[in-house]
Amino acid sequence: MQNEFVEARKSEFEELKQYIDTVKNSQGILMQTLQKAQDIFGYLPLEVQQFIADETNIPLADIYGVVTFYTQFTVEEKGKHKIGVCLGTACYVKGSQEIMDKLSEELNIKVGTTTDDKMFTLEATRCLGCCGLAPVMIIDEDVYPKMEAKRVPEILKKYSN
Amino acid sequence: MKTLDNLKEIREESVTNLEMKDVDNAIRVVVGLATCGISAGAKPVLKTLAEEAEIRNMKNVQVVQTGCIGMCTYEPIVEVYVPNHEKVTYIHVNSEKAMKIFEEHILNGNIVEEYTIGSAEVKSKESKDEEEHTSLMDVQFYKKQKRVALRNCGIINPENIYEYIATDGYMALGKVLTEMTPDDVIKVMKDAGLRGRGGAGFPTGMKWSFAAPNKADQKYIICNADEGDPGAFMDRSVLEGDPHAVLEAMAIAGYAIGATKGFIYVRAEYPVAVQRLHIAIDQARELGLLGKNIFNSGFDFDIETRLGAGAFVCGEETALMQSIEGKRGMSRIKPPFPANKGLWGKPTVINNVETLANIPQILYHGAEWFKSFGTAKSSGTKVFALGGKITNTGLVEVPMGTTLREVIYDIGGGCPNGKAFKAVQTGGPSGGCLTKDHLDIPIDYENLTAAGSMMGSGGMIVMDEDNCMVDIARFFLEFTVDESCGKCTPCRVGTKRMLGILEKITQGNGTMEDLEELETLATSVKDGSLCGLGQTAPNPVLSTLKYFKDEYIAHIVDKKCPAKHCKPLLTFEINKDKCTGCTLCARKCPVNAIEGTVKNPHVISQELCIKCGNCFSVCRFGAVEKN
Structure with missing residues (x-):
C-alpha cells in the first residue's frame, strides 16, 4: 500500500522502524511504540498504525483499539500550538471553566477541536499537578499560572504567527 | 559497591560533601525545581544564582536544585543554608530578587528580610508570637507537619544519588539483603501496619505475604505512579523530589516476595518525574544498587518505566497491568488477585508511590518507630495535596489522627478573602464532600469512610461559599463519564444518566423525583461495577445529597442557585x-x-x-x- 502520506514521510517511517527494531523482542511494547510514533509524526493516522501492525505482527484491530482508548493518542493532526486548560478540581473551583469559555469564544472553536488555519488546538487537560498555581493554562510548553479570562486575548496574540 | 561497609563509606563521604564540612564559610543554596516551581519561573532563578557563584569562582557556595518544598503558593522558593544558622526561606523569587539575595545574603551575610517567608506569613489569632520569621521551619504551615514520605523532598538534589545516600539512602536495602530473610521483611511490614496510600488502605505487609509463597519462574513488583485524581500531586512530588526512595523500596519489596523485575507505571502528564526517574535508575545501576547480585547477596533486581497515555482507570491495578501489557486499560474481575495472577499471569505486587516512599525508613528504623506516628488502626503519616479555596495551597504531611480543622485552618490558613468555608472534598472522584460539622474528625481510613467520604490518594480541595455543591457533583460525574472504560454497563450508562439528571438540575429543570432517581441509580452503579472507578463514582453525588440537600432543593423548587454559580438560575x-x-x-x-x-x-x-x-x-x- 503506497500512498502520498507514506511517500512524503519516508524518513519518519525509517526512524520509527529503527525504534521498533530495538524493542521488538521485549514484551508489551505497543504503548511505547505508539508513544514514539506520535512523537515522530505528531499524530497516528491509519497509515502509521498499519505500519506498526506490519512491523510488530500485532493485529491492526488491536492497535486501533488501543489508540482510540487512550485520550493522549490522536488520529487527527493537531494545530501548531496546543492550548490546554486544566479542568482538574483545584483549577475548576478557582474558575478554569471561564478561561476555557473565553478561549473557545476567542478562537471560535469547540473544546477538543482545531482552528481551520491549523494554528490552535484547544483541549481540556487532566490535572497537571500544579494545583498551587490554579487555575492553570498551558500553551505548548509554556505554563500560565493563576490565569484570568481577561488575559486570554493578549496571550493568544503572542502565538498568532 | 559490594558490601554494606562500602555503602557506609560512601555515606560518610557524601555527608561531608552535602554538609560541606571541609569547606570554610560554606553556603548551600537550594532552589525548588519541582513542576510547580518550574511553572512559576524557578529555572531562571537557579541559572542566575549558579552563574553568579560561577563568575565569582566561589568554591564555598553550592547552588543546587531540589524537589517540592511544599508551599506551592510561594513558588519560586529559594533556601539558603549556612552551617550553625537556621536556614532562610525566600519566596516569590525572580532573577532580580535572586541577584539581590546573592549580593546581600551570600556575599555579605545580610538576610534580605523583605523577601523571606516571614513577610507573607498569615499569623493565627492565638499566636502571641510577634517576631518576624525568616525560616520555613518556624511558620504555622510547617509546625504541625511530620515528614516521613516527604523527608527528602525540598532538601536534597533528586538528581544526585550521593545526596540520597548521605541521608541514609539505600541503608535499608543493604540491611535487608545482608541481615534479614524475606520472611523477616514481611513480618516487619506487617508489624508496622503500613496501609496502602493509594486510597483503599489495604495493609502492605499482608499484600506481600500473599505473593511471597506463590511459586513462579517470574514475579513482578509494580509501582503505581498513575496519579489520576484531579487535585492530587503527592506522588508527583515524591517522584520529583526523592526518586531513589521509590527505587530502594521496590528492590526491598522484590526481595520480600522473590521478584527480580520491577515496573514503574507513571503518567505521561508528569515529564519532570519521568526524567528524574530515568536519571535515578541509571545512577542506581551504576553503583550496583540495581542489577545483578546486589550487595553480594545473590539477589538480582532491575526496574523499567512505562508511561501511561491519559486514562484515569489505569490507576486501578488490573487495568494498569493491561496497559503495561500493551492493551486497552480495562479492569477485570478479581479474583484471581494480582498476588496470584498479575502481570502476564505472574504473581505481582502493586504498591503506590507514597506507600513505597515510607518503606525504606520502616525497615531502617523498625516497625515500632513507624507506629509511634498515627492512630492504632492507621499508623504513620499521610501526605495531602491541599488546594482550592485555601490560603496556603501546598503539600502537607501530617500524622494520621490529625483533625481536618488542624490541616485546613492551622496549616492551610483557612479560606482566603474572608469567604466562609463550605466544604472539603477528599478522595477525588471516588470521595465525597464533608462539611464544617466534620472538621473535628481525626483523619484516618475508617473515620473518613464513616463520614461518607474516603481517604483516597490524598487530594484535599477546599470550597467556599461561592462554590455550588450541585455543580461540584456534576463536575465529578462529568469526569467519571469521560473516564469510565465502558466494560460494565451500570458504570458506562448509569454515570451518564446521573450526569444527565445533574445537568437538568443545574439548568433549573429538575424535579424532586430526580433526587430519588439519582439515589436509585447510585446504588445500581455501585453494585454493578467491577472496579473501584464504578463502585465509587456515585460518592460525590451521594455525599452532597446527604449534606447539602438544601442546595439541591433550592435549585429544584426555588429555581435558585444559593452560591450564585449556575448561570441559568441567575x-x-x-x-x-x-x-x-x-x-x-x-x-x-x-x-x-x-x-x-x-x-x-x-x-x-x-x-x-x-x-x-x-x-x-x-x-x-x-x-x-x-x-
Whole structure:
C-alpha cells in the first residue's frame, strides 16, 4: 500500500522502524511504540498504525483499539500550538471553566477541536499537578499560572504567527 | 559497591560533601525545581544564582536544585543554608530578587528580610508570637507537619544519588539483603501496619505475604505512579523530589516476595518525574544498587518505566497491568488477585508511590518507630495535596489522627478573602464532600469512610461559599463519564444518566423525583461495577445529597442557585443607584437586552437576557447584580 502520506514521510517511517527494531523482542511494547510514533509524526493516522501492525505482527484491530482508548493518542493532526486548560478540581473551583469559555469564544472553536488555519488546538487537560498555581493554562510548553479570562486575548496574540 | 561497609563509606563521604564540612564559610543554596516551581519561573532563578557563584569562582557556595518544598503558593522558593544558622526561606523569587539575595545574603551575610517567608506569613489569632520569621521551619504551615514520605523532598538534589545516600539512602536495602530473610521483611511490614496510600488502605505487609509463597519462574513488583485524581500531586512530588526512595523500596519489596523485575507505571502528564526517574535508575545501576547480585547477596533486581497515555482507570491495578501489557486499560474481575495472577499471569505486587516512599525508613528504623506516628488502626503519616479555596495551597504531611480543622485552618490558613468555608472534598472522584460539622474528625481510613467520604490518594480541595455543591457533583460525574472504560454497563450508562439528571438540575429543570432517581441509580452503579472507578463514582453525588440537600432543593423548587454559580438560575439586574449610565453594558450585550440612554440608569430586559454574564464582568461600578 503506497500512498502520498507514506511517500512524503519516508524518513519518519525509517526512524520509527529503527525504534521498533530495538524493542521488538521485549514484551508489551505497543504503548511505547505508539508513544514514539506520535512523537515522530505528531499524530497516528491509519497509515502509521498499519505500519506498526506490519512491523510488530500485532493485529491492526488491536492497535486501533488501543489508540482510540487512550485520550493522549490522536488520529487527527493537531494545530501548531496546543492550548490546554486544566479542568482538574483545584483549577475548576478557582474558575478554569471561564478561561476555557473565553478561549473557545476567542478562537471560535469547540473544546477538543482545531482552528481551520491549523494554528490552535484547544483541549481540556487532566490535572497537571500544579494545583498551587490554579487555575492553570498551558500553551505548548509554556505554563500560565493563576490565569484570568481577561488575559486570554493578549496571550493568544503572542502565538498568532 | 559490594558490601554494606562500602555503602557506609560512601555515606560518610557524601555527608561531608552535602554538609560541606571541609569547606570554610560554606553556603548551600537550594532552589525548588519541582513542576510547580518550574511553572512559576524557578529555572531562571537557579541559572542566575549558579552563574553568579560561577563568575565569582566561589568554591564555598553550592547552588543546587531540589524537589517540592511544599508551599506551592510561594513558588519560586529559594533556601539558603549556612552551617550553625537556621536556614532562610525566600519566596516569590525572580532573577532580580535572586541577584539581590546573592549580593546581600551570600556575599555579605545580610538576610534580605523583605523577601523571606516571614513577610507573607498569615499569623493565627492565638499566636502571641510577634517576631518576624525568616525560616520555613518556624511558620504555622510547617509546625504541625511530620515528614516521613516527604523527608527528602525540598532538601536534597533528586538528581544526585550521593545526596540520597548521605541521608541514609539505600541503608535499608543493604540491611535487608545482608541481615534479614524475606520472611523477616514481611513480618516487619506487617508489624508496622503500613496501609496502602493509594486510597483503599489495604495493609502492605499482608499484600506481600500473599505473593511471597506463590511459586513462579517470574514475579513482578509494580509501582503505581498513575496519579489520576484531579487535585492530587503527592506522588508527583515524591517522584520529583526523592526518586531513589521509590527505587530502594521496590528492590526491598522484590526481595520480600522473590521478584527480580520491577515496573514503574507513571503518567505521561508528569515529564519532570519521568526524567528524574530515568536519571535515578541509571545512577542506581551504576553503583550496583540495581542489577545483578546486589550487595553480594545473590539477589538480582532491575526496574523499567512505562508511561501511561491519559486514562484515569489505569490507576486501578488490573487495568494498569493491561496497559503495561500493551492493551486497552480495562479492569477485570478479581479474583484471581494480582498476588496470584498479575502481570502476564505472574504473581505481582502493586504498591503506590507514597506507600513505597515510607518503606525504606520502616525497615531502617523498625516497625515500632513507624507506629509511634498515627492512630492504632492507621499508623504513620499521610501526605495531602491541599488546594482550592485555601490560603496556603501546598503539600502537607501530617500524622494520621490529625483533625481536618488542624490541616485546613492551622496549616492551610483557612479560606482566603474572608469567604466562609463550605466544604472539603477528599478522595477525588471516588470521595465525597464533608462539611464544617466534620472538621473535628481525626483523619484516618475508617473515620473518613464513616463520614461518607474516603481517604483516597490524598487530594484535599477546599470550597467556599461561592462554590455550588450541585455543580461540584456534576463536575465529578462529568469526569467519571469521560473516564469510565465502558466494560460494565451500570458504570458506562448509569454515570451518564446521573450526569444527565445533574445537568437538568443545574439548568433549573429538575424535579424532586430526580433526587430519588439519582439515589436509585447510585446504588445500581455501585453494585454493578467491577472496579473501584464504578463502585465509587456515585460518592460525590451521594455525599452532597446527604449534606447539602438544601442546595439541591433550592435549585429544584426555588429555581435558585444559593452560591450564585449556575448561570441559568441567575437573574442579572442593574442597581439604579450605582449605574452611571456609561452604556458599556448595553454595548457589550450580545442580544441587545439592555436599554437606557447616556448618563441615565440602564435596565435589563429579563425576557431577552440569555444570562451570559457579560454585563456583570464589564461593569466598572459594580452596578450589575446577580441574584
